[in-house]
Structures are given as C-alpha cells and as structure tokens.
Amino acid sequence: MATTEARLTATTVKANMLRPPRSLWSDAWYQFRRHQLAMAGLIVLSFLIIATLVGPYVWPTKMDAIDFAQSLQGPSADHPFGTDDLGRDIFARSLWGGRVSIAVGLTAVIIAITLGMTIGSLAGYFGRLDNPLMRLTDLFLSLPILPLLLIIIYLFRDTLRAMFGPEVGIFIMIVTVIGVLQWMPVARLVRAQFLSLKQKEFVEAARAVGDPDSRIIIKHIIPNVLSPVLVAATIGVGGAILTESTLSFLGLGFPPDVPTWGRLLYDATNFIEIAPHWVLFPGFLIFITVLSINYVGDGLRDALDPRKTG
Amino acid sequence: MGRYVVRRLLIAIPTLLVISFVIYAILALAPIDPLSQFGADPRVPAEVRERIRDSLGLNQPWPLRYVKWVTAMFRGDFGVSFMSHSSVGDLIAQRLPNTLAVVGVAYILGVLMGIPVGMISAIKRYSFFDHAATTLAFMGFSVPTFFTGLLLIIIFGIKLRWFPFIYSSTLQVHDLASLGQQIKQSIMPITVLALFDVATIARYVRAEMLEHLPLDYVRTARGKGLMERFVVLRHVLRNSLIPVVTLVALGVPAVFGGAIVTEQVFRVPGIGELLVTSIGNGDIPVVATVVFIFAVLVVLFNLLADILYAVLDPRIRYS
Numbered sequence: 078m079a080t081t082e083a084r085l086t087a088t089t090v091k092a093n094m095l096r097p098p099r100s101l102w103s104d105a106w107y108q109f110r111r112h113q114l115a116m117a118g119l120i121v122l123s124f125l126i127i128a129t130l131v132g133p134y135v136w137p138t139k140m141d142a143i144d145f146a147q148s149l150q151g152p153s154a155d156h157p158f159g160t161d162d163l164g165r166d167i168f169a170r171s172l173w174g175g176r177v178s179i180a181v182g183l184t185a186v187i188i189a190i191t192l193g194m195t196i197g198s199l200a201g202y203f204g205r206l207d208n209p210l211m212r213l214t215d216l217f218l219s220l221p222i223l224p225l226l227l228i229i230i231y232l233f234r235d236t237l238r239a240m241f242g243p244e245v246g247i248f249i250m251i252v253t254v255i256g257v258l259q260w261m262p263v264a265r266l267v268r269a270q271f272l273s274l275k276q277k278e279f280v281e282a283a284r285a286v287g288d289p290d291s292r293i294i295i296k297h298i299i300p301n302v303l304s305p306v307l308v309a310a311t312i313g314v315g316g317a318i319l320t321e322s323t324l325s326f327l328g329l330g331f332p333p334d335v336p337t338w339g340r341l342l343y344d345a346t347n348f349i350e351i352a353p354h355w356v357l358f359p360g361f362l363i364f365i366t367v368l369s370i371n372y373v374g375d376g377l378r379d380a381l382d383p384r385k386t387g
Numbered sequence: 388m389g390r391y392v393v394r395r396l397l398i399a400i401p402t403l404l405v406i407s408f409v410i411y412a413i414l415a416l417a418p419i420d421p422l423s424q425f426g427a428d429p430r431v432p433a434e435v436r437e438r439i440r441d442s443l444g445l446n447q448p449w450p451l452r453y454v455k456w457v458t459a460m461f462r463g464d465f466g467v468s469f470m471s472h473s474s475v476g477d478l479i480a481q482r483l484p485n486t487l488a489v490v491g492v493a494y495i496l497g498v499l500m501g502i503p504v505g506m507i508s509a510i511k512r513y514s515f516f517d518h519a520a521t522t523l524a525f526m527g528f529s530v531p532t533f534f535t536g537l538l539l540i541i542i543f544g545i546k547l548r549w550f551p552f553i554y555s556s557t558l559q560v561h562d563l564a565s566l567g568q569q570i571k572q573s574i575m576p577i578t579v580l581a582l583f584d585v586a587t588i589a590r591y592v593r594a595e596m597l598e599h600l601p602l603d604y605v606r607t608a609r610g611k612g613l614m615e616r617f618v619v620l621r622h623v624l625r626n627s628l629i630p631v632v633t634l635v636a637l638g639v640p641a642v643f644g645g646a647i648v649t650e651q652v653f654r655v656p657g658i659g660e661l662l663v664t665s666i667g668n669g670d671i672p673v674v675a676t677v678v679f680i681f682a683v684l685v686v687l688f689n690l691l692a693d694i695l696y697a698v699l700d701p702r703i704r705y706s
Contacts, residue, residue: 219402219689220409221681223644224662228410228674231666232417319531323648326533327663342533346652353541360534368529375525 101381105304108380115376118369125366129175140169140336152354159354161344170336171359177337179366181252182318188256189317190310193263198294198302200264201271211268218261226320229254230329243332251330255317263309270302304381308374315370322363338363392694399686406682407457414671415449456675466672470665475676479658485554486657490646493577497584498635504585505592506624509600520589527586532645536579536652543575550575554655576653580645584638591634595627629699636692640685 109115133140138156143163150160158167200210230250237246274280275298283293322339324330331337333344338359345355440446459466465475508517543549551572599605600623608618647659654660658677665673 216402216405219406219682219685221640221644221678221685223647224678224681225410225413227647227663227666228678229413232413315529322531323533326531327648327651329666339531342537346537349537349540350545353545356534356537356541360531360537364526364530364534367531368525371525371529 101304105377105380109376112376112379114372115379118372118376121365122369122373125175125362125369126179129172129179132172133169133176136166136169136172138166138169140173141165141334142169158358159352161348161352161355167341167355167358170341171338171362174336174338174341174359175362175366177248177331177335178318178321178339178363181248181255181321181337182314184248184252185255185259185317185321186310186313188252189259189313190263190306192256193260194267194299194302194306196260197264197267198271198299201268202275202290202294202298207268210264214261214264217258220258222258223323226254226258226324227327227329230324234329238332244335247331247335251321251324255320259313259317263306263313266305266309267302270305271298274298274301304377308378308381311370311374311377315367315374318363318367318370391697395690395693399690403683403686404457406686407460407679408453410675410678410682411449411453411456414675415452460676460679465676468665468670468673470668470670470673475672478661478673479676479680482656482658482661485655486643486646486650486659489573489576489649489655489657490580490642492573493580494584494639494642496577496581498588500581501585501588502592502628502631505589506596506619508589508593509596510619512597517593520593524586524590527582531648532579532583533648533652535582536575536649539575539579540652554653576649576655579649579652580642583645584642587638588631588635592627592631595630596623599623599627629696632699633692633696636688636695639688640681643681643684 143165145163147160150156152159156166156168158171161167196210200207233250234247237250240246241249280293280297283297321330321337325337325339326343328343331340333340341359342356349356456466468475468478504520508520511517554572554576605618605623608622646657647662650657650659651663661673662677
C-alpha cells in the first residue's frame with residue numbers, strides 16, 4: 078500500500094515537473110478565452126481575414142467584370158451583395174476591398190507603434206530628451222488631424238502616383254500619413270511606463286552588470302511595456318480602418334479602380350435611392366470588422382491586466 | 388493659479404504660430420498650382436495668367452507670403468478666396484451658423500444623455516441596462532458616422548419619407564411652420580453626431596464612477612446614513628465628473644472634425660463642407676484659414692480643459 082502511494086506521489090510530482098511553466102502569455106490566453114465577446118470578435122475577425130485573403134481566388138466572378146445587363150441588381154444567388162452601376166459584383170469587390178482596408182489598418186498601426194515606442198522610450202529613458210520630445214508630442218497632438226490628412230492627400234497624391242504607380246503610391250501615402258499622425262498616444266503611454274520602470278531594481282541590476290543603455294531599453298524595459306502597447310495597437314487598427322474609409326468616403330482615398338470599403342460607399346452614395354444594398358453591405362463590413370477589433374482589444378486589456386488574473 | 392493660466396497662454400501662442408507655419412508650408416511646398424484649373428483653360432493667354440499670379444501675390448517667395456498671411460490674420464483679414472473672390476472671413480461667417488446649429492446641438496444632447504446613461508450603467512453594473520448600454524456604446528465607436536448617416540437616409544429619408552435627406556440652407560426660420568421644417572431637416576445629422584458622443588461620454592462616465600464607488604469616502608457617506616440618491620449624486624457623481632469635464636472640452640475639436648463627414652453626407656453647408664469643396668478647387672486661402680481655425684479650436688480647448696481641471700480639482704496644484 079505504502080509503496081503504491083509513494084509511487085503515485087512520485088508520478089504526480091514528475092507530471093508537475095514535466096508540465097511547461099505557465100507564462101504571461103498562456104495566462105493571458107486562458108483569461109482571454111473566458112471573455113465571450115472578445116472570443117466572438119476574434120472568430121469573426123479571423124473569418125473575415127481568411128475570406129478576404131482566399132476569397133478573391135475562390136469566388137468565380139471577377140471584381141472588375143463589367144456586365145451592363147446586370148447593373149444595379151439587388152442581392153441574388155449569383156451576386157450575394159448585388160451589383161453596382163456597371164454591373165460589377167459587389168461581393169467580389171468587397172472581398173478585394175477588405176484586403177486593402179485591413180492591410181492599411183495594420184501597416185498604419187505598425188508605423189504609429191514604431192514611432193510611438195521609439196519616441197516614448199527615448200523621452201522616458203534619457204532625461205535630457207524628455208522635454209524636447211514631449212513638446213514635439215504636444216505639438217502633434219494640437220494638429221487638426223482630419224483636415225490635415227485631407228489636404229496632404231489631396232496635394233501630394235499625384236506626385237506619389239507618378240512615383241510608385243496608382244495603387245502602391247496611394248497605399249504608401251495613406252499608411253504613412255495615418256501612422257505619422259497617430260503615434261502620440263503610444264509615445265505618452267510608453268514614456269510614462271519608462272519613467273516608473275527605469276527606477277526599478279532590475280534595471281539597476283542590469284546596469285550594475287554593465288549592460289549598455291540600448292540593451293537595458295530593448296531587453297529589460299520594453300518587454301514590460303508591451304502589453305498596454307499591444308492593447309493600444311489593437312484598438313488603433315480599428316481606428317485606422319475607420320480613418321481610411323472616411324478618407325475614401327470623402328473621395329480622397331484610393332482611386333476608383335481600388336475598391337476599398339470606404340470607396341465602395343463613396344461610389345454608392347449617388348445611387349442610394351435605387352440601390353441601397355450597395356451602401357449596406359460594405360458599410361456593414363466596416364462596422365463588423367471594427368466592432369470585432371474593439372472587442373478583441375477589450376478582451377486583451379482584461380487578459381493582460383495582472384490585477385484581474387485570478 | 389493665475390500664473391499657471393498666463394504661462395499656458397504664453398505656450399499656446401508659439402504653438403499656434405508653429406502650426407500655422409506647418410499648414411502654410413505644406414500648402415506652399417505641395418507640387419500643385421493653385422491656378423491649375425484656371426491655367427488649363429487655353430483661352431487664357433500666358434501674360435494674363437502671369438498678371439493674375441502677380442495680383443494674387445503668388446510670385447513672391449512663400450516664407451514672405453506666410454509672414455504676410457499671419458500678420459494679416461492678426462488684423463482679422465483672412466484673405467480672399469481664389470474661386471468666389473469674396474473675403475474668406477465672410478465665407479466662414481456664412482457657414483459657421485449652419486455648423487454650430489448641427490454640431491453644437493448634437494454635442495450638448497450627447498453630453499446631456501451620456502452622463503445619466505453612464506451613471507446608471509455604473510450603479511447598476513452588469514444589469515440588463517448596463518449590458519445594453521455597453522453594447523450600444525461599442526457599436527457607437529465602431530460604426531463610421533457616414534455609414535450611420537447613410538443608414539438613416541435609407542430608412543427615414545427614402546423608405547419612410549419622414550425627413551428630407553438634403554439639408555436646405557435657404558430655409559429661413561420666421562414662423563412655426565418653417566421652424567418645424569428646420570427641426571425636421573436637422574434631426575438626422577444631429578442624431579448621427581449625438582449617437583457617437585453619447586457612446587464616448589457614457590463609457591467614460593461609467594469607468595470614472597466605477598473607480599469612485601468602492602472608495603472610503605463613499606462608505607463614510609453611506610455610513611452616516613445619507614440617502615443613496617445623495618451619496619451618488621452629491622458625492623460620487625461630482626467627483627467622477629471632474630475628468631469628464633476635461634474630456635468634454637477636449638472632445639470639442641474632434642466633434643468639429645467629425646462634422647466634416649456628417650456635413651458631407653447630409654449636404655449641410657457648414658465649414659466642413661466648405662473645407663472639402665475648397666480642397667477640391669485648390670482654393671488655398673480658404674483651405675489654409677479653415678484648417679487654421681480647426682487648429683485654434685484644438686489648442687483653445689486643450690487649454691480650457693487644463694484650466695478647468697485645475698479649477699475643479701483642488702488637489703491639482705500647478706507651480
């Protein structure tokens with residue numbers, strides 16, 4: 078009897094030792110799965126991303142196939158989202174447009190986060206740089222974002238189109254302009270975290286071992302500020318998608334042959350009385366995408382907050 | 388306190404100067420000719436075009452033009468529109484009442500509705516009301532205002548025919564019937580903007596109230612036998628509203644920015660619509676002035692938010 082018991086304890090101890098250690102990310106994932114709306118958002122979002130990536134190759138109708146006999150038709154089996162004034166399939170155009178809209182959102186946020194993290198960590202770590210960099214941040218925060226976006230895009234789009242071609246040129250411009258006008262909140266967040274973290278013992282220990290500043294910043298402090306930045310980035314993707322669709326809706330985004338969701342809506346407004354489906358489907362896609370992203374961001378915020386884990 | 392306000396004002400002036408310089412530099416360095424539409428007309432001889440450029444001062448170096456523009460603005464002279472040849476100041480003065488009638492009313496409604504919604508959400512946390520309000524608020528942030536606008540146009544303008552979906556600027560309010568028409572045509576744009584504002588403000592009020600509800604001073608207030616209504620309204624709400632006031636002030640410029648889109652959807656002839664059409668026409672004096680006005684709004688309301696915060700919260704002491 079006693080021996081079996083001892084053997085049992087030994088196996089459980091062994092099993093415990095074999096189990097991989099719990100990390101912050103696995104804890105966060107465990108917490109995230111319990112947030113039902115965030116999980117729903119993640120599923121919807123994955124579905125949308127896969128659909129826009131694979132869809133254009135699978136869906137038989139081409140997005141620029143013109144068929145005047147079928148113009149302005151409502152939803153049907155052949156055209157689930159209906160057709161536009163040239164008889165093009167809105168479903169195919171929405172799939173392609175989603176690809177552009179999501180790519181713009183992600184790239185713009187990567188630019189904003191990179192800029193924000195760099196400026197925020199420099200300002201937070203090096204006391205000498207703090208004041209000038211924060212003045213710069215304040216100045217950027219005082220810029221009227223939407224009007225500036227509009228004029229920059231209007232004024233420079235022909236030049237960029239000539240340099241990189243109509244699609245890539247506009248893409249580079251929109252992504253850069255949105256990114257360059259959105260880094261300020263991230264910079265403030267990162268700076269605030271740096272100011273408190275650089276006083277901590279582990280930073281002192283790293284310095285005592287002789288680590289250079291660059292290694293302290295990258296290896297020791299930045300991993301500790303990643304979770305709030307990740308939440309901000311997630312929500313930022315939704316914001317960037319909204320901004321891109323707003324610009325396209327005002328006629329200052331992508332050219333007509335690149336059907337982003339905002340551009341589809343802009344083209345649809347003149348036909349709103351006869352073809353409301355043309356407005357409804359792309360608009361609904363923007364709404365669902367941004368809503369899912371916001372729920373995922375909310376779930377991440379809860380999951381990455383160590384005070385809530387329990 | 389007084390010294391803090393003065394210092395903030397002194398920072399605001401150079402900030403505005405730098406912003407005005409950035410705006411002007413972007414417009415001046417852009418590879419686009421303000422006379423391009425005019426110049427494309429082959430009937431205009433080259434020397435006439437040159438004379439027009441001279442009369443508009445476009446042949447001077449742009450830093451000089453910038454200095455002239457800024458000093459003229461100080462005197463209240465915003466220049467002359469290239470397209471309509473009327474003074475920019477007059478154009479804006481014509482458009483501003485339309486914008487204020489829609490944006491202003493929507494924002495006031497949004498604040499007045501957002502505070503009670505957020506308050507009830509926080510007190511009755513996880514109740515049906517809270518879940519409904521939270522869901523609606525998430526939707527409010529996630530839906531682009533132009534889509535809400537188009538949706539309202541489809542439902543109430545086209546299907547039900549309740550409201551006109553193009554805003555008529557020639558409408559003069561002189562009796563009850565025309566007042567009714569004015570209200571009817573304003574309902575949809577105001578709803579679109581107010582929905583977004585309610586969502587933002589309700590979320591913020593809820594978060595602030597939840598932060599305050601478990602604090603000791605609330606327990607003390609309850610412990611001394613105060614009625615729950617007074618505990619919430621006099622103690623929790625008052626303290627929670629301090630950051631909300633700053634949020635409301637900070638939100639004003641963003642609301643004007645959002646109006647650009649809403650005005651475009653409903654064809655409201657406000658300053659946002661003026662900006663979009665002037666950009667399309669390459670009308671540099673109008674664009675520069677309107678963008679600068681937006682910048683003034685941002686700086687002004689940032690300043691106001693900081694000052695209000697200092698006035699309302701005696702714990703904040705600025706040296």
